[in-house]
Amino acid sequence: MPELPEVETFKRYLDGTSLHQRITGVEVRDAYVLKHVSARELTRRLKGRRFENSYRHGKHLFVRAGDELWLRLHFGMTGSLEYFKYDEVAPKTARVIFRFADNCRLAFDDQRKFGEIELIEDVGEFLQTRGLGPDALGIGLSQFKAIVGKHRGAVKAILLNQRLIAGIGNLYADEILFHARMHPATEAARLSDKDLRRLFRATRYVLDKAIALKTDFNRLPKSWLLTHRGKRGRCPRCGRALKSAIIGGRTAWFCTHCQKRI
DNA sequence: CTAGATGTTAAGGT
DNA sequence: CACCTTAACATCTA
Numbered sequence: 001m002p003e004l005p006e007v008e009t010f011k012r013y014l015d016g017t018s019l020h021q022r023i024t025g026v027e028v029r030d031a032y033v034l035k036h037v038s039a040r041e042l043t044r045r046l047k048g049r050r051f052e053n054s055y056r057h058g059k060h061l062f063v064r065a066g067d068e069l070w071l072r073l074h075f076g077m078t079g080s081l082e083y084f085k086y087d088e089v090a091p092k093t094a095r096v097i098f099r100f101a102d103n104c105r106l107a108f109d110d111q112r113k114f115g116e117i118e119l120i121e122d123v124g125e126f127l128q129t130r131g132l133g134p135d136a137l138g139i140g141l142s143q144f145k146a147i148v149g150k151h152r153g154a155v156k157a158i159l160l161n162q163r164l165i166a167g168i169g170n171l172y173a174d175e176i177l178f179h180a181r182m183h184p185a186t187e188a189a190r191l192s193d194k195d196l197r198r199l200f201r202a203t204r205y206v207l208d209k210a211i212a213l214k215t216d217f218n219r220l221p222k223s224w225l226l227t228h229r230g231k232r233g234r235c236p237r238c239g240r241a242l243k244s245a246i247i248g249g250r251t252a253w254f255c256t257h258c259q260k261r262i
Numbered sequence: 263c264t265a266g267a268t269g270t271t272a273a274g275g276t
Numbered sequence: 277c278a279c280c281t282t283a284a285c286a287t288c289t290a
Binding site: 032076077078093157 | 278279280281282285286287288290
Binding site: 001002003059074075077078079162170171230250 | 266
C-alpha cells in the first residue's frame with residue numbers, strides 16, 4: 001500500500017543503495033508498467049548513466065539520471081523496490097530491473113502491475129500537468145486550512161484527493177482521522193479553525209511517525225487504527241467494534257464512539 | 263465462484 | 277464549476 005510514508009521509505013532505500021553507480025543494463029520483464037516509453041528506449045536512455053539523486057512528491061518518486069532526464073516511479077497498489085547483491089535472485093514479480101556496474105541490481109517489484117515507470121524531462125512540469133496538489137508534508141497549517149476549509153464534501157475524500165494534497169491514501173487517511181477523532185464523513189466545510197488545526201497535527205504526526213518507523217507494520221504503535229483495521233477489528237482506544245462505510249469511493253474504517261461527526 | 267483489496271483516472275451524472 | 281459515483285486496469289485472497 002504505497003502511500004507517502006512508503007514512498008519516502010523507498011526513496012531513502014534507493015538513496016542508500018543505488019546512487020552514483022553506472023547503470024549497465026535495464027531488464028524489462030513486463031513492459032506493462034512502462035508508460036510512454038518502450039523497453040528498448042528506456043534501456044538506451046539509461047545505460048551508461050547513473051542515478052544521481054531523487055525527489056519525492058506525494059506518492060511519486062523521481063530519480064534523476066542526467067540533465068533533463070528523470071525516471072518517474074509510481075508504486076500503484078503493490079509496488080516496491082528491492083536491491084539485490086550480485087548472486088541473489090530477483091522475485092517473480094520484479095517487472096523492471098536496473099543493473100549496476102558492480103552487478104548489484106535494483107528491482108521495481110509490482111505484483112498487481114498498477115505501478116508506473118516513465119521517463120520525463122521536467123519534474124515541475126509533470127506535477128503541473130498531472131494537477132497534483134502540494135506534498136502533504138510540504139505544507140504548513142495555514143495552507144492546509146486554506147485547502148481543506150475551502151472544499152465541500154467528506155473530509156476523508158478531501159484528504160484522499162491528490163489534486164488537493166498529494167500523498168495520503170486510504171489507510172493513512174483513516175489513521176489520520178482516527179487520531180484527529182473525526183468521523184470520515186464529516187463535511188469539510190463544517191470544520192472550525194480548531195478542528196482544522198487538530199486535523200493538520202494528526203496528519204503530520206501520522207505521516208512523520210510512519211516514516212520514522214519505516215512503515216513497518218509490526219512496529220507501528222498498537223494504539224493506531226491501522227493494525228486493527230478490517231474484519232472484526234476493535235477500536236484500540238475504547239475497545240468497541242470498528243465500523244466501515246464507503247466514503248469517497250473507498251472503504252473507511254473508524255470508531256463511531258471515538259470519531260464523532262462534526 | 264465471487265467479492266473485495268492498499269491507487270489512479272476517465273466518464274457520466276447531479 | 278464542484279462534487280459524486282462507477283467502472284476499468286491485474287492479480288491474489290477470503
